[in-house]
């Protein structure tokens with residue numbers, strides 16, 4: 001089987017398995033098994049796959065037919081232009097979360113040596129990205145679960161983010177709140193427990209503890225707002241990623257806690273994805 005035939009049969013198999021982005025995924029898989037870039041694939045599409053590549057392709061298709069996440073199969077995924085290790089035990093960085101990065105970078109652009117706290121850090125994609133983008137910043141990340149924290153540690157090294165570090169800690173116990181920060185950012189678990197069945201088949205392989213929060217999904221926003229209000233510098237910003245339809249409720253939590261200049265930013269699908277506010 002040559003590369004072109006492999007690409008076509010992969011597309012067909014993924015489409016049959018009900019995978020929406022089957023064209024994109026088939027291309028990613030061919031790049032992964034051949035080690036070729038997009039242009040190299042175009043120049044070499046009549047090359048025959050080696051036996052090893054062909055076996056690898058069959059194994060990947062089998063896993064995707066079971067809807068095991070492509071990102072876990074590859075063991076890495078790109079976020080805001082950088083590569084992060086991912087795998088069982090950690091949430092895969094989502095493109096939606098880049099909306100939060102944009103809000104934070106806009107806020108940080110005029111700050112000198114800003115101090116950042118990233119709560120519920122997971123792979124570290126938020127904290128590491130901010131630390132890399134704002135060279136004179138220092139970023140502390142807190143993550144409760146050791147399986148997830150190990151990915152953040154590896155991703156700090158992979159991305160050479162010397163100004164970022166991660167600690168084990170629970171936001172309900174105020175992990176990291178003994179200092180004062182210019183920016184506190186969090187993408188906490190926010191899917192209401194009752195919605196377990198509405199998530200994609202791939203999401204079922206991701207850790208429950210990274211995704212779900214109480215019956216209304218707002219427990220982490222209430223706790224972080226309350227436990228970390230005292231850890232913001234004057235005019236400091238608190239920025240959250242929120243789930244679909246949660247923006248108004250989170251704005252209300254911030255307003256009740258005394259925050260000002262509350263705003264939101266939509267993601268590329270037009271969904272209010274980031275909610276932010278300042279503490280005067």
Ligand SMILES: C[S@@+](CC[C@H](N)C(=O)[O-])C[C@H]1O[C@@H](n2cnc3c(N)ncnc32)[C@H](O)[C@@H]1O
Pocket residue numbers: 090091092093094097119120121122123124125126142143144145148169170171172187188189190209210211
């Ligand atoms: C939605 S994921 C976000 C991960 C990463 N920040 C991102 O944007 O991809 C939430 C993370 O919060 C962590 N977590 C859950 N409960 C926590 C708690 N009580 N304290 C600290 N972290 C917690 C989970 O392990 C998970 O890594």
